[in-house]
Structure formats: structure tokens, C-alpha cells
Amino acid sequence: MTTPTKLRPAPVIDETARLLTEHYVFPEIAEQLAHLLRRRLAEGAYDVDDAEGLARLVTADLQSVNGDPHLSLKYHADRVPPKQGAAVLASIRRDFDTSLGGAPRVQLLDGGVAVLELAPMLFPLEWAAEPLSAALTLASRAQALIVDLRANRGGDPDTVAFVCGYLLDKRTHLNTMHWHGGERVEQSWSLPHVPGARFGGSKPLYVLSSGQTFSAAEELAYDLQQLGRAVVVGERTRGGAHPREGWTVHPHLEATVPVGRAINPVSGTNWEGTGVQPDIPCTAADSLDHAHALALTRLAG
Numbered sequence: 001m002t003t004p005t006k007l008r009p010a011p012v013i014d015e016t017a018r019l020l021t022e023h024y025v026f027p028e029i030a031e032q033l034a035h036l037l038r039r040r041l042a043e044g045a046y047d048v049d050d051a052e053g054l055a056r057l058v059t060a061d062l063q064s065v066n067g068d069p070h071l072s073l074k075y076h077a078d079r080v081p082p083k084q085g086a087a088v089l090a091s092i093r094r095d096f097d098t099s100l101g102g103a104p105r106v107q108l109l110d111g112g113v114a115v116l117e118l119a120p121m122l123f124p125l126e127w128a129a130e131p132l133s134a135a136l137t138l139a140s141r142a143q144a145l146i147v148d149l150r151a152n153r154g155g156d157p158d159t160v161a162f163v164c165g166y167l168l169d170k171r172t173h174l175n176t177m178h179w180h181g182g183e184r185v186e187q188s189w190s191l192p193h194v195p196g197a198r199f200g201g202s203k204p205l206y207v208l209s210s211g212q213t214f215s216a217a218e219e220l221a222y223d224l225q226q227l228g229r230a231v232v233v234g235e236r237t238r239g240g241a242h243p244r245e246g247w248t249v250h251p252h253l254e255a256t257v258p259v260g261r262a263i264n265p266v267s268g269t270n271w272e273g274t275g276v277q278p279d280i281p282c283t284a285a286d287s288l289d290h291a292h293a294l295a296l297t298r299l300a301g
Contacts, residue, residue, distance in 0.1 A: 101131025114142030122155030137196030144204035144295035154215025165191035169201035209234040210284035226266040234287035241272035
């Protein structure tokens, strides 16, 4: 059990506003939001006694201008370390350890169709490379593959590129990241060589999506869809395309600020706000059956 830390909203708001103006990928919106936070503080809107309540109020204000779901003041029940990014790593390590490293299910269905579930996240590659390589290598022998992202809430773009390496035949440009300030541009490519065996770039591939699929999981679905490599089956995803960084602004609060903007080389845009639109729309609950039927039909043909 943790000991509550006395809440003083003013320092939290001041630091969050500073981080916005220094790091948010959209500087003009950052100025608007910083002004909004300070005005709301002066009006007494943040006069609450608990960190969880403050996080809820501030997040609503942060997302009120452009609806960026990556922009938030996040509450952590356990105290979080002060180092940048440490709050996220501490909170997701338990999920990694209890999900077989982010690949909790590899299953063979009728007709030689495999299902690979990637959940609850695409964890940092230094953690996830070994379990993902094992799962993807096992699934590589299937005649068709269904990648289930319905319960995946995001993660590491490097892990997206790693997974794509198993689903394509050659090194492929996946995404270009434009970082805060516009001076640094970074391309993401699938790997030319992967540990283990590839599923490859020609056998039928389907991706399952839901309204909870978010962030890096959306990138995985979007990249494969734009390349014409996969058919996305299910629901429109949540619509968060901006990679974020996290800063501890209180022992139980983390300001998460998007610091980059993704641009797909095929579409020239991304899925921010719109989500990934499925090729075959259906409920998330029905998507596995739909994808399996599609795979069997294609294999029979």
C-alpha cells in the first residue's frame, strides 16, 4: 500500500504547461493549452484533494482543443520514479511478465490458419524481441495468419518494425517520424534479416482490430494495410498516431506529451483522429470468425 502524497495543483500545472510548450509536436496548440491550464488553475477548477481527480480534470482540458488522445496527465496508483519515461516502464513491466512477453496466444485453426495475438502491448524491443521472435517463427509455418490486435493498446515503434520484418519479404520503408521542432526526421524500416523464420510477404495475412486498438498497434495495422500486405478486419481503431514521452510531475502523476508526427510513405498521412479504417468492417467479437472464413476461402481458391 502506498502513502498518499499531499497534492498541490499549482506546481503540477506549471510543470505540465512548461513541458507542453517545450516538447509538444504542435507548438501553436501547445501555447493555447498552456494558457488554458493556467487560466483554469486561476479559476479554481483544479482545487481537488486527490491526484486521480486532478489527472481526470487536466486530461479533459488537454484534449479539449485538438482531441489528441496521447496528450494527458496520467494517474499512477503506485509512486513513480522521477526519471523521464520511468513511470511508463514501471507500469508496463508487470504486463510484460504476465503476458508471455506480449504474445499470449499462438493457435492453429482449421485449414492451416494460425492466430497470433499480440497483447496487451508491443513492448520495448529490448524486452520483446525474444518472445516475439519465438511466436512469429512458430506461426511462420501456417498457410495463412491472423494477427489479433483487438486488445493491444500500443507500445514501441521499433517493435512494430520488428514484427513487420516477419510479415514481409524484404526491407521495406514503413513510416517517417517528424519530431518536435521539425529539424529531425527519422525513417522506420522493416528489418532485412530477422531471427528465426519469416511468415513472409505472400501468404494470406489478416489483422483484427477493435475500438480499443491504439497507437503503435494502430501503426502495425496501418502500415501493413497501406502496403497492401494485410486485410484489416473488425472495428475502426482509436486514432492516436503521435508518439509520446512521459515526465513525472508529481509522485503519482505523469504528463504524457506527443513529441512527433508519423507520416506514412504510401498515404502521405496517418491515422490520427480517424483511426485505422477496416477493410472488412464488423464487430470486434465477430472479427476472428470473419477473418478465418476469408482465409479459408482464399486458400481454397
